[in-house]
Amino acid sequence: MKTGSALDNLLNEIPVNDRAKTTERMRLAVRLFDLITEAGYSKSSFAHLMGKEASVITKWLSGTHNFTYDTLVDITLALGVNMIALHEERQPQLLAVKHYKINGAQSPIPEMINWYSVAGYASKPIFKNLNEKLWGIASDSFTSPPIIIIDNLYQGIPVIKGGKQKRTMISTEGKIIEESHE
Amino acid sequence: MSKKTKHALSLVNIEIIGQEMSFTTDFKPSNIFDYGLEIESRYDPTHKLAIIKLLIEIRADGFKCASQTGQYWFNVSAFESEIKRGRDGHYQIPADLQIQMNDIAVNTARGLMYSQFKGTLLHTAILPVIDPTEI
Numbered sequence: 122m123k124t125g126s127a128l129d130n131l132l133n134e135i136p137v138n139d140r141a142k143t144t145e146r147m148r149l150a151v152r153l154f155d156l157i158t159e160a161g162y163s164k165s166s167f168a169h170l171m172g173k174e175a176s177v178i179t180k181w182l183s184g185t186h187n188f189t190y191d192t193l194v195d196i197t198l199a200l201g202v203n204m205i206a207l208h209e210e211r212q213p214q215l216l217a218v219k220h221y222k223i224n225g226a227q228s229p230i231p232e233m234i235n236w237y238s239v240a241g242y243a244s245k246p247i248f249k250n251l252n253e254k255l256w257g258i259a260s261d262s263f264t265s266p267p268i269i270i271i272d273n274l275y276q277g278i279p280v281i282k283g284g285k286q287k288r289t290m291i292s293t294e295g296k297i298i299e300e301s302h303e
Numbered sequence: 304m305s306k307k308t309k310h311a312l313s314l315v316n317i318e319i320i321g322q323e324m325s326f327t328t329d330f331k332p333s334n335i336f337d338y339g340l341e342i343e344s345r346y347d348p349t350h351k352l353a354i355i356k357l358l359i360e361i362r363a364d365g366f367k368c369a370s371q372t373g374q375y376w377f378n379v380s381a382f383e384s385e386i387k388r389g390r391d392g393h394y395q396i397p398a399d400l401q402i403q404m405n406d407i408a409v410n411t412a413r414g415l416m417y418s419q420f421k422g423t424l425l426h427t428a429i430l431p432v433i434d435p436t437e438i
Contacts, residue, residue, distance in 0.1 A: 161393070213347035213354050214394055217401075221340040221438050228334035228427035 143184075150184035153196065155211050160200050170199050312400075314407055315352070316376035319415065324369045326424060334427040337362040342405055342438060346394045351380035353396060355408040359416065361428050369425055371416055375408040406435035 132140070157167050164182070168175040180186050197204055343356040354376055361369040379386065385397050396404075413430040420426050 158393075163390070211349065213345035213352070216344040216346055216394060216396060217342075218344075219340075219342045219438060221342070221433070223338040223340075223431055223433070226336055226338060226431045228336065228429050230334065230427045230429060 146186065147184040149188065149207060150182050150186070152207055152209075152211070154182050156200050156202060156206060159214060167199075171195065311381065312403060312407065313378045314375060314411070315378045316374075317411065317415075318374040318376070320356075320372040320374060322369075322371045322419060324420075324423065324425060326368055327366065330363070330366075330368065330424060332424050332427070333363045335363070336428050337365075338430060340409070340433075340438070342408070344396065344401060344404070346379075346386065346396060348386075348394065351378065351383060353377045353379045353400075353404060355404050357408050357412050359412055359430065361425065363428075369420070369428065371412065371419070373408075373412055373415065375404070375411060377404050377407075402435045402438075405438045409433055409435070409438065 157164075162170065164178045165175050168178045171178070181188070193204065193207065197206065200206075339360040339362070341358040343358075345354040345356070346352075347354065354374055356372070356374050358372045359370060360367055379396075379400070382397075382400060385400065386394055388394050409430070417429055420428055
């Protein structure tokens with residue numbers, strides 16, 4: 122035989138409709154309290170806003186008041202929310218909104234501006250670094266790739282200063298024009 | 304000299320709400336960008352979660368070329384006693400805790416953007432390091 126607690130038995134005696142009504146009134150009262158506090162009102166200031174006595178607001182928030190639709194409309198208008206807000210789950214409270222701007226930030230990644238190729242090697246990128254210097258990598262060796270500094274552009278031809286005293290001049294098409302050792 | 308407190312925060316969820324990139328036909332790859340950040344802080348007392356919503360806008364030559372919006376959820380149950388509710392009903396998170404959460408959110412967003420933009424025209428758009436106390 123199934124036996125319940127005394128509280129369960131008492132609750133079971135309450136008709137389902139009445140329980141649902143009580144639950145909804147309590148939920149609405151809690152939601153109203155949240156909306157009022159989120160809008161920055163105390164009970165007394167909200168009472169003043171609504172043109173009511175503070176005791177009326179206390180009754181509204183007690184969870185026993187049977188609101189008329191008109192009263193709910195008045196409340197939502199005063200709080201600047203719509204009727205749907207009364208039925209929504211409580212939203213995480215907004216604490217702060219801040220704005221921050223960074224203008225003209227230069228990327229730490231050098232800008233790749235072109236490709237070049239030297240006879241016998243694959244194409245390699247030419248970068249522009251933070252100081253507006255052009256640079257690239259001279260060989261395919263990943264163990265010790267000499268970084269080349271491109272000094273300037275001479276009549277459209279990049280003049281490349283290589284590692285180990287090697288100076289190479291290549292055309293924009295990638296052909297070696299002149300190679301010298303300093 | 305002020306004493307700085309480090310809170311043992313846990314980032315429990317990262318939610319990328321949206322990301323967009325748009326380029327004009329004459330867009331040229333650049334490595335100079337303007338960044339605009341909007342940081343919205345929320346507190347969910349029911350679940351003891353603090354939420355940082357971070358919108359980052361990237362502009363090149365005044366033109367908006369990308370944006371990313373993400374939400375970063377922090378479990379602050381260990382700091383419940385430090386989060387006070389004012390007389391106006393609003394919660395207040397201690398400033399150092401807020402700074403720490405902003406810092407984590409911004410730095411995580413930097414990594415997310417870097418991985419998303421890699422291989423695109425915005426691969427050089429890396430959010431600069433920001434002093435979290437300035438945010």
